[in-house]
Amino acid sequence: MGRAYNIAAPASGRILSGGVDSAALYPPKKFFGAARNIEDGGSLTILATALVDTGSRMDEVIFEEFKGTGNMELILDRKMADKRIFPAVNVVASGTRKEEILMGTEELNIVWKLRRVLHALEPQAALELLLEKMKGTKSNVEFLMQIQKTTSGPDDSK
Structure with missing residues (x-):
């Protein structure tokens, strides 16, 4: 999702290492944050995967950005x-x-x-x-x- 938004989102002018536009990470962060923001209680489980050790600095940057947002790592x-x-x-x-x-x-x-x-x-x-x-x-x-x-x-x- 981070890679897709990095390609499709309009450039913000602020580029992180690995060629990741900082604005490209906002929509995925908002989506993953939805699991914690359910109105009137309830529960939402979001399962996400991250590909690492690919040799791509972009993959590493995206992974590090989202690493702390999960409740568990498999x-x-x-x-x-x-x-x-x-x-x-x-x-x-x-x-x-x-x-x-x-x-x-x-x-x-x-x-x-x-x-x-x-x-x-x-x-x-x-x-x-x-x-x-x-x-x-x-x-x-x-x-x-x-x-x-x-x-x-x-x-x-x-």
């Missing part, structure tokens, strides 16, 4: 996809912002413990470990309880 991993490892998700780099308002304290501590374990691994090993642990459980609660029992860390003293 980072796909081309190397895993090339190896036919699916879902090709870099679980170490992916995550939800403000997860502390989505979970209780106990659940959050277990999730943080899991993240520390996964962060110590390469992305492929982290995904494989996560998938293996998930296969043996039937619910999120059961999964988190298994993580709590099988990982050691600073939260075990409670």
Whole structure:
């Protein structure tokens, strides 16, 4: 959307690095901001994708402009996809912002413990470990309880 507006929008005269006209980013920002501005409450989920690591400075500038506007990031991993490892998700780099308002304290501590374990691994090993642990459980609660029992860390003293 950012690239399309950069091509189609009238020039404002203010060009950012990568050849992005600053006015071209306003309409996409307004669109993505709609998810937070629903009259009378309600909910709107907008799923957006960004292509990065293309070698294009424009893509990087657009990505950086919008990076902070999302509530979560799901980072796909081309190397895993090339190896036919699916879902090709870099679980170490992916995550939800403000997860502390989505979970209780106990659940959050277990999730943080899991993240520390996964962060110590390469992305492929982290995904494989996560998938293996998930296969043996039937619910999120059961999964988190298994993580709590099988990982050691600073939260075990409670």
